[in-house]
Amino acid sequence: MAGLLIFSENNGLALELVTAAKSLNAAAVSACVINNDEQAQALASTGIQVYAVKNNDLLMADVGAIATAVTQVADKAGADTVLLASNRRGKELAGRLAQAMNAGCLTDVAALSIEGDKILCQRNALGGATVATQCIDAANKVIAIRPRIFEAAAEGGTGAVDEIAVDVKKSGVTVLEFKPRAGEDVDIEAAEVLVVVGQGLNSQDDLPAVEELAKKLGGEVACSKPVATDKKWLSEERIIGLSGKKCKPQLAILMGISGQVQFTVGIRDAKTIVAVNSDENATINQMADYIITADLHDVVAQMNQKLG
Amino acid sequence: MNIVVAMKQIPDLQQIRIRNRQPILDDVPLTLGNIDKNALEAGVNLRDEHGGKVIVLSAGNENIEDTVKEALAAGADEAFLVIDDSLDGAESSLIADVLAASIQQIEEPSLILFGEGSGDNYSGQVGSRVAEILNLSQVSFASNIEIKGNQAVVTRSLEDGEEIVQIDLPAVVAVLADINEPRIPSVTQILKAGKKPKEVLELDELKVEAGKAMVITASNLAPETERKKVVVKSVDELIQALTTEGYVGR
Ligand SMILES: Cc1cc2nc3c(=O)[nH]c(=O)nc-3n(C[C@H](O)[C@H](O)[C@H](O)COP(=O)(O)OP(=O)(O)OC[C@H]3O[C@@H](n4cnc5c(N)ncnc54)[C@H](O)[C@@H]3O)c2cc1C
Numbered sequence: 075m076a077g078l079l080i081f082s083e084n085n086g087l088a089l090e091l092v093t094a095a096k097s098l099n100a101a102a103v104s105a106c107v108i109n110n111d112e113q114a115q116a117l118a119s120t121g122i123q124v125y126a127v128k129n130n131d132l133l134m135a136d137v138g139a140i141a142t143a144v145t146q147v148a149d150k151a152g153a154d155t156v157l158l159a160s161n162r163r164g165k166e167l168a169g170r171l172a173q174a175m176n177a178g179c180l181t182d183v184a185a186l187s188i189e190g191d192k193i194l195c196q197r198n199a200l201g202g203a204t205v206a207t208q209c210i211d212a213a214n215k216v217i218a219i220r221p222r223i224f225e226a227a228a229e230g231g232t233g234a235v236d237e238i239a240v241d242v243k244k245s246g247v248t249v250l251e252f253k254p255r256a257g258e259d260v261d262i263e264a265a266e267v268l269v270v271v272g273q274g275l276n277s278q279d280d281l282p283a284v285e286e287l288a289k290k291l292g293g294e295v296a297c298s299k300p301v302a303t304d305k306k307w308l309s310e311e312r313i314i315g316l317s318g319k320k321c322k323p324q325l326a327i328l329m330g331i332s333g334q335v336q337f338t339v340g341i342r343d344a345k346t347i348v349a350v351n352s353d354e355n356a357t358i359n360q361m362a363d364y365i366i367t368a369d370l371h372d373v374v375a376q377m378n379q380k381l382g
Numbered sequence: 383m384n385i386v387v388a389m390k391q392i393p394d395l396q397q398i399r400i401r402n403r404q405p406i407l408d409d410v411p412l413t414l415g416n417i418d419k420n421a422l423e424a425g426v427n428l429r430d431e432h433g434g435k436v437i438v439l440s441a442g443n444e445n446i447e448d449t450v451k452e453a454l455a456a457g458a459d460e461a462f463l464v465i466d467d468s469l470d471g472a473e474s475s476l477i478a479d480v481l482a483a484s485i486q487q488i489e490e491p492s493l494i495l496f497g498e499g500s501g502d503n504y505s506g507q508v509g510s511r512v513a514e515i516l517n518l519s520q521v522s523f524a525s526n527i528e529i530k531g532n533q534a535v536v537t538r539s540l541e542d543g544e545e546i547v548q549i550d551l552p553a554v555v556a557v558l559a560d561i562n563e564p565r566i567p568s569v570t571q572i573l574k575a576g577k578k579p580k581e582v583l584e585l586d587e588l589k590v591e592a593g594k595a596m597v598i599t600a601s602n603l604a605p606e607t608e609r610k611k612v613v614v615k616s617v618d619e620l621i622q623a624l625t626t627e628g629y630v631g632r
Contacts, residue, residue: 135538135547137520138513162540166522166556169474169510178475178596181505194600200502201395204405204602212596246550247519250535254543267629291629303560316504317559325629335395342607346627348620363610364623376617381630 077102079125079153081144083134085113087159092120092227094219095157098188104233106147108132108140114235121231125151125238132240134163136247141170143240148175150238155193160218168218177214184220184320193217202316202339220320222263258309260294267293267325270314270341273300274330274352274370278307283374284329290381296321298337314340329370333358383434383492383529385425387458388481388509389418391442391449391470392502403603412449414440417497419456419564421557424527425495426457426565432529435459437488441480443470447582454575455567461578462488466585473595478511483590484583485516493534496556498523506556513554521547522556 078100080091088105095103104123107114114126125147132139144167148156156171158164160182172179184205185196192209195217199206210217262268269288275281281295288295297308299315314321316336326344330351331337338361341347349362350370359365366373393410400406414422425436438453440446441464450461464480485491494516496509506522513520525544526537529551536555538545567575585592614620624630 135521135545137510137522138517141514162523162538165506166510166520169478169505169507170514170520172475172507173478173511173514178473179505179507180597181507198504199602200393200398200405201504203395203398203400204604206602207600209598209600210596211598245519246533246553248548249545250548251546252543253546255541325624325627342605346629347609348624359611361607361609363612364620365611365613366615366617366620367613368617373617373620377621380617380621 077104077151077153078155078157079104079106079144079148079151080157081106082159082161083108083110083163084159084161085110085116086226087161087164087221088113088117089120089226090221090224091157091159091219092117092122093224094186096227097186097224098193100155102152104151104153106144106151108134108143118233118235119229119231120227120233122233123151124233124235126235127238127240129240129242131244132242133247133249135249136245137166137170139242139245140167141174142242144171145174146240147238154213155215155217158216158218160220164218168216172216175214175216177216178210178212179216180208180210181218182220183217184223186217186219198316198339202335258311260309260311262294262296262312262314263319263321265294265321266323267291268296268321268323268344269293269327269329270296270298270331271301271329271370272298272331275301275307276371278305280371280374281307283378286378287374287381290378291325293323293325298331316340328358328362329373331358332356333361383432384488384490385429385434385436386439386485386488386491386494387418387422387425387436387453388439388494388496388512389422389450389453390415390500391440391446392500395501400604403606405602405604412445414449414452415497415501417499417501417557417559420559420561421495421497422453422456422458423562423564424557425493427562428493428527428529434492437462437491439481439484439488440464441469441477441484443467447580450580451572451575452567454578455572456565459578461580463580463582464585464588465582469585473597474505474507474511475596476592478508478515479590479592480585480588481508482512482515483588485512492551493529494518494552494554496554498556498558509554509556516554518552518554519549520554520556521549524555524557525561527555527557
């Protein structure tokens with residue numbers, strides 16, 4: 075590997091990428107920062123070289139222009155490998171940047187390791203049923219890494235911040251509006267205990283009892299995707315699975331969840347799994363440590379009562 | 383206005399079994415990617431509103447002639463298929479070359495729709511690669527699409543908010559799974575689907591300079607799961623077990 079360049083519009087994720095980059099024995103690690111002085115300073119103080127692009131015509135929403143800019147920075151930095159974050163912006167950029175750099179590309183990478191001159195990447199395949207170990211066999215590489223796989227890099231050293239000019243064409247992309255999500259401030263990935271509800275839950279009115287149970291166990295409430303996106307009973311921050319969060323709690327109590335692989339991929343690393351399902355043949359029972367075949371509403375009520 | 387919907391033929395994930403950590407794909411029926419069906423539904427709705435045609439585009443092995451009927455039954459007007467065994471499960475960069483070359487043969491495509499990720503790999507690269515090859519604007523993770531003359535107003539749904547973007551057409555848009563609920567075709571629609579026009583090309587007829595595969599898969603195994611699978615008969619027993627494990631009464 076020649077040089078390695080990192081890029082993410084998100085300050086926290088950019089710092090995680092520094093840690094990822096440093097784990098890869100690259101000859102040189104540098105960062106591309108676009109219209110973000112605060113991020114440029116934060117990255118430089120981890121000791122890496124920063125290339126700061128300042129160009130008000132360059133919109134984060136214009137993925138084609140961002141790909142052009144990052145390609146030019148990678149070129150000037152002498153980088154053949156670019157690490158991106160696999161958040162939505164990073165994932166959308168990954169394919170376009172790879173095409174622009176004539177690079178091979180892997181997204182949603184959950185683990186990285188070095189074997190000889192290869193970077194081995196792990197990612198889910200077959201809808202989460204399997205974990206594939208893959209590497210890019212091409213001169214140029216774009217790898218998008220899932221958030222929270224690496225710790226944010228700590229301060230250490232002072233890298234240079236060099237302004238760099240890029241040449242991008244005006245494009246037909248205009249941002250009309252940005253509506254911030256009235257996000258709920260909950261971090262299910264940090265919880266030691268999760269009580270997770272699925273479509274077996276009868277109604278939103280049954281949630282307070284579930285919340286009470288989660289509190290008694292010192293945990294948080296999480297859910298399968300349809301509970302948040304179809305029924306809208308809980309916020310999307312609480313979704314576990316392929317398109318939600320991957321959680322590794324000590325204890326996960328899964329209630330009224332069938333066990334589709336797109337869900338289980340987000341909870342299979344839990345230390346202990348309890349499955350509560352009214353169907354004794356539910357798929358979820360195959361991946362549980364403790365199985366109880368019962369109506370979840372009864373189980374919640376009894377647990378709340380018995381745990382006082 | 384013609385709308386191209388790119389759809390990937392994948393094994394029906396519900397029917398894949400795991401043996402000795404290996405996925406067993408033999409005899410698993412083929413279907414179209416789940417989120418690709420959301421893209422199709424979005425395309426069909428836009429066509430109903432604005433006129434034009436919906437053309438399903440797919441590259442894969444010869445089975446796609448049959449698999450694509452699902453999309454023709456669900457409202458697409460025509461299919462454009464590129465067939466070669468080598469395209470089955472081919473890597474994103476190769477598929478992108480083939481799809482981009484195909485789109486150039488389709489008359490006036492105003493909008494090229496993808497799902498946010500394929501049903502099997504969910505890698506989300508192909509739409510972005512196609513946009514770069516064709517030098518088009520793009521929006522992924524779209525939760526709403528409106529056409530206004532020569533432009534589209536698309537909502538890009540990000541982790542921290544919704545970005546409403548206006549883009550010139552033609553453009554590439556990759557939709558979120560949540561954008562709509564795909565229709566389930568009726569029996570008559572399925573019967574009629576076989577009669578809808580299909581353009582079927584062999585890969586060498588497309589004259590595309592496909593590069594070499596750039597991703598190597600070293601292994602692809604189900605994760606090891608060792609679970610106790612203890613059946614407990616009552617909530618008391620469950621609480622007992624959780625106490626023994628140290629989760630209760632700490
Ligand atoms: C590309 C893609 C990505 C996806 N990403 C995700 C994701 O990130 N997360 C996710 O969760 N899903 C995801 N899905 C959807 C996933 O495939 C399933 O549809 C979903 O996980 C099912 O949710 P569920 O188990 O809550 O509901 P269901 O499958 O409807 O299961 C409900 C279960 O509740 C049981 N039940 C019913 N009543 C009771 C009762 N009174 N007491 C106890 N048990 C009861 C039933 O026996 C059943 O097993 C994705 C799908 C696709 C195609």
